[in-house]
Amino acid sequence: MTDLFSPYKMGKFNLSHRVVLAPLTRSRALNGVPQPALVEYYRQRSTEGGLLISEATPIAQEGIGFPHVPGIYTEEQIEAWKKVVDAVHDKCGLIFCQLWHAGRASHKIYQPGEGAPISSTSRSISENWKILMPDGTRDNFSKPRALETGEIPKVVEQFRQAAVNSIRAGFDGVELHAAHGYLIDQFLKDGINDRTDEYGGSIENRCRLLMEIVQVAVAAIGSDRVAVRISPVINFVDAMDSDPLNLGLTVVKQLNALQADMGMKLTYLHVTRPRYLPSPEQIGTENEEVKLMQTLRRAYQGTFMSAGGFTRELGMIAMADGDADLISYGRLFISNPDLVYRFKINAPLNEYIRETFYTHDPVVGYTDYPFLDQESNDKDYPMTKVCSREN
Numbered sequence: 001m002t003d004l005f006s007p008y009k010m011g012k013f014n015l016s017h018r019v020v021l022a023p024l025t026r027s028r029a030l031n032g033v034p035q036p037a038l039v040e041y042y043r044q045r046s047t048e049g050g051l052l053i054s055e056a057t058p059i060a061q062e063g064i065g066f067p068h069v070p071g072i073y074t075e076e077q078i079e080a081w082k083k084v085v086d087a088v089h090d091k092c093g094l095i096f097c098q099l100w101h102a103g104r105a106s107h108k109i110y111q112p113g114e115g116a117p118i119s120s121t122s123r124s125i126s127e128n129w130k131i132l133m134p135d136g137t138r139d140n141f142s143k144p145r146a147l148e149t150g151e152i153p154k155v156v157e158q159f160r161q162a163a164v165n166s167i168r169a170g171f172d173g174v175e176l177h178a179a180h181g182y183l184i185d186q187f188l189k190d191g192i193n194d195r196t197d198e199y200g201g202s203i204e205n206r207c208r209l210l211m212e213i214v215q216v217a218v219a220a221i222g223s224d225r226v227a228v229r230i231s232p233v234i235n236f237v238d239a240m241d242s243d244p245l246n247l248g249l250t251v252v253k254q255l256n257a258l259q260a261d262m263g264m265k266l267t268y269l270h271v272t273r274p275r276y277l278p279s280p281e282q283i284g285t286e287n288e289e290v291k292l293m294q295t296l297r298r299a300y301q302g303t304f305m306s307a308g309g310f311t312r313e314l315g316m317i318a319m320a321d322g323d324a325d326l327i328s329y330g331r332l333f334i335s336n337p338d339l340v341y342r343f344k345i346n347a348p349l350n351e352y353i354r355e356t357f358y359t360h361d362p363v364v365g366y367t368d369y370p371f372l373d374q375e376s377n378d379k380d381y382p383m384t385k386v387c388s389r390e391n
């Protein structure tokens with residue numbers, strides 16, 4: 001029976017288990033450049049044949065929506081990422097770079113010349129949501145400027161260049177961040193996108209930006225190095241859609257059609273469900289979420305990764321039921337650098353400390369969560385040997 005420790009062939013990559021590090025913004029990259037602390041953090045979480053996804057990584061300064069996040073658009077950033085990637089590869093792990101543009105989920109303080117953030121719309125995120133500022137305080141999101149149709153190719157090009165830069169830094173692939181209310185999701189969701197051009201209105205039009213970005217990324221670095229993350233049901237920063245199932249299914253159908261056209265698959269589709277931050281109206285709707293995830297899983301013709309509120313037990317159940325090929329873990333991986341090992345031997349877990357999720361200390365709440373036994377930090381995990389990560 002398939003479980004979290006069954007090996008998995010993800011396109012050309014050989015994974016020795018199904019426990020993936022979810023993309024996690026940690027705000028430890030001072031001045032937008034990965035620091036030695038990031039090298040240690042990702043090294044700690046690497047396992048032989050295990051997949052890590054980097055924190056959301058802006059593709060341009062305009063894409064920043066959090067303090068101290070590492071970019072992938074300058075030579076200095078690319079050079080610094082190489083050290084992170086090398087540390088993961090030294091442990092025979094794999095790492096994808098999550099490419100991110102925050103769109104309107106930003107503040108003018110993060111923007112070039114303190115200009116307005118860009119979006120599909122000129123409507124602001126409501127004041128129910130606040131943005132984290134560099135000094136640790138919270139403020140309202142800034143009013144965005146709706147992109148002119150003729151400006152959209154520039155954004156698509158920034159994603160393409162960032163994909164190329166990621167491969168130059170040594171990443172094994174990229175995950176396009178089309179989830180959680182950021183720029184691509186601001187085009188996907190009808191609760192935000194109020195455009196009247198070919199990027200708004202019908203569901204196909206709202207998917208256009210995502211599909212253009214997928215296609216340029218595939219053309220630049222190959223389909224087997226490109227993955228997509230979506231969150232049809234997550235309404236973080238007002239990212240509501242009136243028909244999340246139809247939206248999710250349309251993205252899936254378009255990705256399937258693209259794959260059929262190319263005769264090749266993307267690396268994976270990653271779907272998040274909202275359990276980690278349920279809004280009052282979502283509480284009690286877990287069964288609908290599970291059904292939506294299962295429907296998308298059945299419809300997608302490729303590797304399916306699921307995230308959101310998974311424990312070891314829930315991950316094992318999802319594997320046994322065939323509800324996903326891979327599970328990504330967020331908060332549990334923050335506080336358990338050796339999560340894979342602990343899951344393997346069913347050991348107790350460290351609890352995470354929410355207060356230090358986004359603080360900037362290079363050690364505290366970042367690389368100082370204890371290993372089960374300090375030796376397991378350095379010794380091999382009891383996994384199948386698959387150091388040839390791809391074949």
Ligand SMILES: Cc1cc2nc3c(=O)[nH]c(=O)nc-3n(C[C@H](O)[C@H](O)[C@H](O)COP(=O)(O)O)c2cc1C
Nearest residue numbers: 022023024025055056276307308309329330331357
């Ligand atoms: C501190 C923190 C930072 C996060 N940063 C990102 C991110 O950069 N990109 C992203 O797609 N999701 C991000 N997420 C969402 C996680 O990837 C994941 O989907 C979520 O935490 C649910 O998984 P969990 O229940 O295992 O924590 C973040 C979550 C947390 C708690």
